[in-house]
Amino acid sequence: MGSKLEGKVACITGGTRSIGRAIAEAFLAEGASVVVNGRDEAKGQRCLDEMGAGDRAAFYAGDASKQSSVEGLIDFTIDRYGQLDICCLNSGGVKMTAPVAQMTDEEWLLEIDWNLNHVFWGMRRSLQHMIPRQSGRVIVTSSVEGKLGKPGIPGYVTTKHAVNGLVKSAAHEVGTQGITVNAILPGIIETDIVRTTGPDSAIAMGLEGYDQMIALFTQESAIKRPNRVEEVAAVAVLLASDAARNITGCLFPVDGGTMPY
Amino acid sequence: MGVLEGRVACVTGGTRGIGLAIAKAFLDEGAKVVINGRDPAKAQASMDGLAAGDNVHFIAGDVKLRTDCEAIVQGTVDHFGAIDILVPNAGGGSDYAPVAQMTDEAMNDAMVWNFWHTFWTMRAALNHMIPREWGRIITMSSVEGKMGKPAISSYVAAKHAINGLTKSAAKEVGTLGITVNAVCPGAIETDVMMAQGPGAAEAMGLTYQGLLDMFAGESAVKRLNDAEDVAAVAVLLASDAGAGITGSMISIDGGTSPY
Numbered sequence: 416m417g418s419k420l421e422g423k424v425a426c427i428t429g430g431t432r433s434i435g436r437a438i439a440e441a442f443l444a445e446g447a448s449v450v451v452n453g454r455d456e457a458k459g460q461r462c463l464d465e466m467g468a469g470d471r472a473a474f475y476a477g478d479a480s481k482q483s484s485v486e487g488l489i490d491f492t493i494d495r496y497g498q499l500d501i502c503c504l505n506s507g508g509v510k511m512t513a514p515v516a517q518m519t520d521e522e523w524l525l526e527i528d529w530n531l532n533h534v535f536w537g538m539r540r541s542l543q544h545m546i547p548r549q550s551g552r553v554i555v556t557s558s559v560e561g562k563l564g565k566p567g568i569p570g571y572v573t574t575k576h577a578v579n580g581l582v583k584s585a586a587h588e589v590g591t592q593g594i595t596v597n598a599i600l601p602g603i604i605e606t607d608i609v610r611t612t613g614p615d616s617a618i619a620m621g622l623e624g625y626d627q628m629i630a631l632f633t634q635e636s637a638i639k640r641p642n643r644v645e646e647v648a649a650v651a652v653l654l655a656s657d658a659a660r661n662i663t664g665c666l667f668p669v670d671g672g673t674m675p676y
Numbered sequence: 677m678g679v680l681e682g683r684v685a686c687v688t689g690g691t692r693g694i695g696l697a698i699a700k701a702f703l704d705e706g707a708k709v710v711i712n713g714r715d716p717a718k719a720q721a722s723m724d725g726l727a728a729g730d731n732v733h734f735i736a737g738d739v740k741l742r743t744d745c746e747a748i749v750q751g752t753v754d755h756f757g758a759i760d761i762l763v764p765n766a767g768g769g770s771d772y773a774p775v776a777q778m779t780d781e782a783m784n785d786a787m788v789w790n791f792w793h794t795f796w797t798m799r800a801a802l803n804h805m806i807p808r809e810w811g812r813i814i815t816m817s818s819v820e821g822k823m824g825k826p827a828i829s830s831y832v833a834a835k836h837a838i839n840g841l842t843k844s845a846a847k848e849v850g851t852l853g854i855t856v857n858a859v860c861p862g863a864i865e866t867d868v869m870m871a872q873g874p875g876a877a878e879a880m881g882l883t884y885q886g887l888l889d890m891f892a893g894e895s896a897v898k899r900l901n902d903a904e905d906v907a908a909v910a911v912l913l914a915s916d917a918g919a920g921i922t923g924s925m926i927s928i929d930g931g932t933s934p935y
Contacts, residue, residue, distance in 0.1 A: 590931050595931075637846045637922050639850060646918070648917075649917030650921075662928050664931035665931070666935065669920050671850065671922060672847060676925070
C-alpha cells in the first residue's frame with residue numbers, strides 16, 4: 416500500500432473493468448478516493464464489492480458517449496468527495512467497425528462521441544474545476560492507433576489521433592497552472608471490450624478472426640505479446656503523482672515497442 | 677517493500693545531478709546500486725549523502741574510455757553478483773559552436789561521451805542480461821534527442837543517436853524480458869548544466885540566464901525540470917510494471933517536445 420495519491424480524488428470513465436478498473440485499483444492502493452463509471456448499475460455494484468475500498472470508492476452509472484453522463488460523472492465526483500484532482504478519460508472503443516467505404520454514419524458518429532467528444536466533454540468540465548484550484552491531472556487513454564493506422568478501424572484511428580492533438584493543445588493552455596494533461600497509448604490488450612468486439616473488428620480488418628488480429632498487433636511489437644492492464648495502471652499512477660509535475664502534453668507509450676516515435 | 681527489491685543497478689555519472697537522483701530513488705525502492713564517476717573524493721561526499729551502507733558501491737572510471745565502460749559493468753557484476761538495470765547517464769559536450777565552426781574534437785567529444793559510452797555499456801550489460809532473460813536499460817537522452825538547437829549540434833546529434841540505438845536494441849531483446857528505453861529530460865540546472873551552460877549560451881549568442889529562459893519558455897510549464905522528476909520515471913521503467921514499455925522515448929520536459 417503506497418501513499419503517492421493520499422488525499423487525492425479521481426474519477427475514471429469506463430472504470431468497472433479492464434484498463435479503467437486496473438487504474439482504479441492502483442489509485443486506491445496509493446491512497447486516493449475513486450469514482451468509477453460504467454453503464455450497468457449491477458456491474459458497478461459488483462466492481463465496488465470486489466474492490467472493497469469502502470467509502471473511498473463510488474460508482475456513477477452513465478454512458479461515456481453521452482455528454483450528460485460525462486459531465487454528470489465530474490459533477491458527482493466533486494459533489495461526493497469535495498474536489499476532483501485526477502480525471503481519467505478512459506472509456507472508448509468501436510461497436511461495428513468497417514473500412515471507410517462501408518462505414519455507416521451511425522457507427523462513425525458513435526465513435527466520434529465515444530472516443531473524442533467524451534474526452535473533450537470530460538476535459539472541459541474538469542479543467543473548469545481544476546483551473547481555479549491551480550492543480551490537477553487529466554489522463555486520457557489513447558492508443559497505439561493514436562500514432563499509427565490500420566485498415567478496417569478508421570473511426571478508432573481517427574479519434575485516437577484527434578485526442579492526442581487535444582491533449583497537446585490543452586497541456587500548453589494550463590501548463591503554468593499546476594495542471595498536466597497527458598495521454599497513455601497502450602498497445603493491444605485483451606480487455607473485455609476487445610474480446611467482445613474483436614471478432615467483428617478482425618473481419619473488418621480483412622483478417623480471418625480474433626486470434627489473427629491479436630497476432631497482427633503483437634507481431635508489430637518488440638515484446639511479441641499483448642500488453643497488460645497493470646502496465647497501463649502503473650503509468651497512470653506515475654502521471655497522477657506529484658513526481659510527474661513536469662510531464663505534460665506527453666503521449667506515453669505502453670505498447671511493447673510498437674510505435675516508431 | 678520497494679518495487680526494485682533484489683535488483684542490482686549501475687548508474688554512470690551517478691555521483692551528482694540526475695544520476696545521483698536516480699541512484700537515490702533506486703536505493704529507496706530496495707535496489708543495490710553502483711554509482712560511477714571520475715573522482716573518488718567527490719564520490720565519497722555523494723556516498724555519505726546517500727547513507728545506504730553496503731547497498732551502494734562506487735566504481736571510479738572515465739566513461740569516455742571503452743575499457744572503463746566495460747570495467748564499470750563488469751565491476752557491478754563482480755561486486756553485487758549481477759547487473760539488472762543499467763543507466764548510462766553520464767554525458768555532456770564541450771567547445772560548442774555552430775556547425776560551420778564546430779571542430780572535429782568537439783564533435784567527437786560529444787559522441788564519445790554520450791553515444792559511444794551508451795553503446796559500450798549497453799553492449800557489455802546486454803551480454804549479462806540476455807542469458808538471464810531479464811534486464812532494464814534506461815538511456816539518458818534529452819529533449820535535444822527529439823529537437824534541435826543552434827550551436828549545440830554535437831550534443832543534439834549524440835542524443836538523437838542514443839534514441840536510435842535505444843529503439844534498435846529494444847527490438848533485438850524484446851522477447852527476452854529485457855526492455856530498452858530512453859528518458860528525454862528538458863533542461864535541468866544540474867552541475868553539468870552550470871559548468872557547460874555558459875559556453876553553450878555564448879555559442880548561441882545568449883547569456884546563461886537567457887539560455888535557461890529560452891528552455892523554460894519553450895515548455896508548457898514555463899520552468900526548468902528537476903532531477904527527481906526524471907528519477908520517478910526511471911523507477912517505473914526499471915520496475916516489473918515497466919515490462920510492457922520498450923523502445924520508448926519518454927519526455928520529462930514540461931511539454932516541450934512535439935512528440
